[in-house]
Each structure stands twice: as structure tokens, then as C-alpha cells.
Amino acid sequence: MAPTRDRRPGFSRRAQYSLFLTYILAIAGAVVGAVLLALSTFNPPAFAALRATVREVTTPVSSGISAVFGVVSGVPDAIGSYFHVRTENEALRAEVKRTRAALTQAQIIVRDNRRLRGLLKLRDGDAAPVVTARIVSSSASSTRRYGVLNAGSWQGVREGQPVRGPDGLLGRIVETGPNTARVLLLTDPDSIVPVRRIGDGMPALAAGRGDGMVDIRSVDTGDAKLRPGDRFVTSGTGGIYAPGVLVARVVRAGSDTAPAQPYARPDTFDFALVSAAFVPPPPPARPQPPKTRR
Amino acid sequence: MSAESRKPFEATLPAGRARAIPWLTVMAGSLVTVAPFGATLGLLPPCGLLMLLAWRLLAPLALRRWVPPLLGLFDDLVSGQPLGSAMVLWTLTFFLVDLFDQRTMFRDFWQDWLIAAAAIAMCLAGGRIVATPLTAHVDAVLVIQIVVSILVFPLAARIVAWIDRKRAVE
Numbered sequence: 001m002a003p004t005r006d007r008r009p010g011f012s013r014r015a016q017y018s019l020f021l022t023y024i025l026a027i028a029g030a031v032v033g034a035v036l037l038a039l040s041t042f043n044p045p046a047f048a049a050l051r052a053t054v055r056e057v058t059t060p061v062s063s064g065i066s067a068v069f070g071v072v073s074g075v076p077d078a079i080g081s082y083f084h085v086r087t088e089n090e091a092l093r094a095e096v097k098r099t100r101a102a103l104t105q106a107q108i109i110v111r112d113n114r115r116l117r118g119l120l121k122l123r124d125g126d127a128a129p130v131v132t133a134r135i136v137s138s139s140a141s142s143t144r145r146y147g148v149l150n151a152g153s154w155q156g157v158r159e160g161q162p163v164r165g166p167d168g169l170l171g172r173i174v175e176t177g178p179n180t181a182r183v184l185l186l187t188d189p190d191s192i193v194p195v196r197r198i199g200d201g202m203p204a205l206a207a208g209r210g211d212g213m214v215d216i217r218s219v220d221t222g223d224a225k226l227r228p229g230d231r232f233v234t235s236g237t238g239g240i241y242a243p244g245v246l247v248a249r250v251v252r253a254g255s256d257t258a259p260a261q262p263y264a265r266p267d268t269f270d271f272a273l274v275s276a277a278f279v280p281p282p283p284p285a286r287p288q289p290p291k292t293r294r
Numbered sequence: 295m296s297a298e299s300r301k302p303f304e305a306t307l308p309a310g311r312a313r314a315i316p317w318l319t320v321m322a323g324s325l326v327t328v329a330p331f332g333a334t335l336g337l338l339p340p341c342g343l344l345m346l347l348a349w350r351l352l353a354p355l356a357l358r359r360w361v362p363p364l365l366g367l368f369d370d371l372v373s374g375q376p377l378g379s380a381m382v383l384w385t386l387t388f389f390l391v392d393l394f395d396q397r398t399m400f401r402d403f404w405q406d407w408l409i410a411a412a413a414i415a416m417c418l419a420g421g422r423i424v425a426t427p428l429t430a431h432v433d434a435v436l437v438i439q440i441v442v443s444i445l446v447f448p449l450a451a452r453i454v455a456w457i458d459r460k461r462a463v464e
Contacts, residue, residue, distance in 0.1 A: 026359045029360055030386070036377050040377045046377070139327065140331065142374040142425060143336050143421070144375065189429070209432075210431055
């Protein structure tokens with residue numbers, strides 16, 4: 001039967017009014033949504049408590065599934081390694097023999113370095129690790145790049161602390177709940193990390209692109225040639241990120257701006273190390289001007 | 295539809311539970327983002343939206359018209375989008391489908407799929423505009439995500455049809 005043009009649900013006044021009311025409620029809900037959207041656009045951390053509440057419930061589920069997944073996916077690996085263990089053992093023994101000399105050399109250099117730094121009275125702002133956790137899920141259906149960490153304020157995680165994986169920097173904490181935290185990943189379009197190039201120390205900014213890469217933007221005034229393979233580490237400028245953590249490797253040549261591939265991949269189920277926010281050492285005190293006589 | 299698939303004297307679901315099931319399936323769709331994989335790219339289809347569209351198109355009376363803001367609020371809390379975006383966009387989606395309802399006489403699944411495709415594209419593009427600065431390089435990924443979501447819609451429709459067959463008629 002073809003639908004009638006008349007959209008009234010019958011002759012009942014009650015049915016007509018209740019249908020009308022549902023539309024009013026829907027429009028009211030959309031208006032509330034628009035207000036919430038405006039609030040959260042101008043003040044992103046708003047409603048963090050609401051999100052944290054939901055996260056507290058969902059994160060244990062993610063952690064549980066992740067653990068099961070890890071065990072199951074580890075089985076083929078374990079079988080493979082059982083058969084390769086002998087050849088691997090021989091290779092490793094040979095490698096130890098080869099690198100022993102280099103190791104001794106490195107130990108001497110480390111000792112020298114420590115002694116010289118002591119002479120220079122350099123203070124190393126070594127950020128203390130807060131907790132080791134895992135990133136258990138991410139905003140996979142959104143254009144934003146957030147991860148959920150299964151450790152929160154009860155473990156000492158605070159907003160603004162940097163998170164690094166075994167390969168390099170992952171991002172920083174933006175919201176914390178009692179047992180969970182939200183991580184703004186390095187590749188999020190809103191993330192900016194001050195970096196410098198390994199080798200010549202050229203300062204730059206690593207800004208997230210949203211497509212799994214970061215843009216390296218030079219902040220030097222002179223022309224900066226970025227070549228494929230240039231590696232960048234955090235510079236520690238402005239605090240938060242402790243210096244010397246690997247960030248990204250340039251993939252295409254560019255002047256001033258070039259896309260780079262981050263070292264840390266959030267899609268590997270690996271550990272994430274949260275460190276205390278880096279506070280740069282204060283600038284040396286200026287010499288007091290000599291007191292003027294009256 | 296549902297009366298035929300049930301055995302003759304099988305008890306129907308209580309009305310409250312029959313009303314709650316569409317809500318629960320949409321929320322379950324939103325919760326797919328809880329799955330433990332850290333995505334480098336946002337390619338996962340918005341499963342909550344797909345379930346909502348499937349309910350709206352296949353069983354128009356299953357969800358009342360004031361439901362999308364509430365379900366959208368829940369989706370925003372777990373999806374990583376700014377709070378309120380799905381509340382607005384999902385309600386607009388319902389009104390969009392209402393518009394099509396007025397203009398089409400008879401509808402096949404193909405037309406439903408086409409309407410769902412338009413709604414998915416609108417929601418994902420709208421979500422991208424409100425969530426991410428326009429300079430971000432996410433548009434290629436977004437197009438792929440829209441295509442994947444449109445292709446996944448029949449699956450959501452199948453799931454909803456299967457659940458709806460089990461559900462009692464009121």
C-alpha cells in the first residue's frame with residue numbers, strides 16, 4: 001500500500017500530540033548537543049570526568065581482551081622461536097664476541113662523559129618514570145588520534161606527562177581517571193612536539209598530520225634542507241618532553257617542511273612508559289649588578 | 295514479518311525488553327571502539343551509527359525520534375569525537391531519513407542502502423569538520439572510511455533484521 005500524504009498517526013489526538021512531542025524532544029536534544037559541541041570545541045578538556053567514568057568501565061574489558069589476544073597471537077611465535085633457538089644462540093654468541101671491544105670503548109666514554117659533565121656542573125634533568133602501562137584501545141573510528149592507557153591518577157599519572165614506547169615518543173597524557181588515562185598521540189592533528197635533528201641539532205617542530213605521520217617544520221630562519229633519513233629527537237624546549245627521545249624519521253625531502261614517519265607505532269601491543277613532565281633547568285642566575293651608592 | 299518467523303505458541307518478549315534491544319545494539323555498536331587495537335589510522339566504521347541507521351530504515355518504529363541525541367551522547371563518550379557532535383549529527387540523520395520517508399512511495403533495500411550511504415557520508419564528513427582542524431591530512435583516510443562504512447552497512451542491516459525477527463511485535 002502506498003503511504004498516504006497525511007502524516008497524522010490516526011484520529012487520536014493523544015497519538016498526534018505524542019508524535020509531535022517526540023519531534024520537539026529530538027530537536028531539543030540536538031540543541032543541547034550543539035551547545036555541548038560548542039563548549040567542547042572551545043574548551044576541549046570539558047566533560048573529561050564524564051569520559052573518564054565511561055573509560056573506567058570499558059578499559060578493563062579492553063585490557064582483558066588484549067591479554068587474551070596477546071596469548072593467542074603469541075602461540076605461533078613461541079613455536080617458531082623453539083625451532084630457531086639453536087641457530088639464534090650461535091648468532092648471538094658470535095655477536096657478543098664481536099661487540100665486546102665496542103662495549104668496553106663505550107663504557108670508557110660514558111665514564112669520561114660523566115666526569116666531564118660533573119666538571120661542567122651540568123644538571124641532567126632526567127625525568128623519573130612514573131609507571132609502565134599499555135595502550136589498550138584507541139579512537140579507531142574518529143579522525144582524532146587518542147589512545148587509552150590502562151593506568152591513571154592512582155598510579156601517579158598526571159595530565160601533561162609524556163608517554164613513550166620502546167621505539168620512541170608516543171604522545172602525552174591529556175585526561176586522567178582513577179585507573180585510566182587518555183593519551184594524545186604524536187600523530188594527532190593537535191599535537192606539536194619541539195624536536196631537534198640528530199647530528200647538527202637543528203631545532204624544529206613535529207606536528208601531527210592525522211594520517212599516521214608527522215610534519216617536521218623547521219623553526220630556523222635560514223633555509224633548512226630536510227633530507228630523507230634525517231632523524232629527530234625531542235629537544236626538551238618548553239618542558240613536558242624530556243630531551244633525547246626518538247621521535248620521527250623524515251621520509252621525503254623538503255625545505256622547511258617535510259613529512260616524517262614516527263618511530264613509535266601505537267598499533268603494536270607494547271608497553272608505554274609514562275615519565276614525569278620534564279621541567280627544564282632554570283637559566284643560570286644573572287650576576288647581580290653592583291650596588292650604586294647614593 | 296516477526297509474526298511469521300516465530301513458532302506458533304512461543305511467548306513474545308516483554309514490551310520493555312523489546313524496546314530496550316534496539317538501544318542496546320546501537321550502544322554495543324558504539325563500544326566496538328573498545329576493541330584492543332591501537333589504530334594508526336581512523337578506518338574503523340562508526341558501528342553505532344550503522345546500527346542506528348539500520349534500525350531506522352528497517353524497523354522505523356523500533357526507536358523513537360528523541361533517541362538519537364541520547365545514543366549520540368554515549369557514542370561521543372567512547373569514540374574520541376568532541377562531545378555533542380554525534381548528538382547533533384545523528385538527530386539530523388533521523389530527520390534526513392524522515393525527508394526520504396515522505397518522498398518515496400515504495401522502497402527496496404537498494405534505496406535504503408543509498409539513503410544510508412548519504413547519511414554515513416554526512417555524519418563522517420560532519421564529524422571530521424568539527425573534530426579536526428581543516429589543515430589536517432585526514433581527508434584521504436576519511437574517504438576510505440566512508441566507503442568501508444557504506445560497504446559494511448548491509449552487514450549491520452542483516453544483524454538488525456535478525457534481531458528484529460526475534461523481537462516481539464507490540
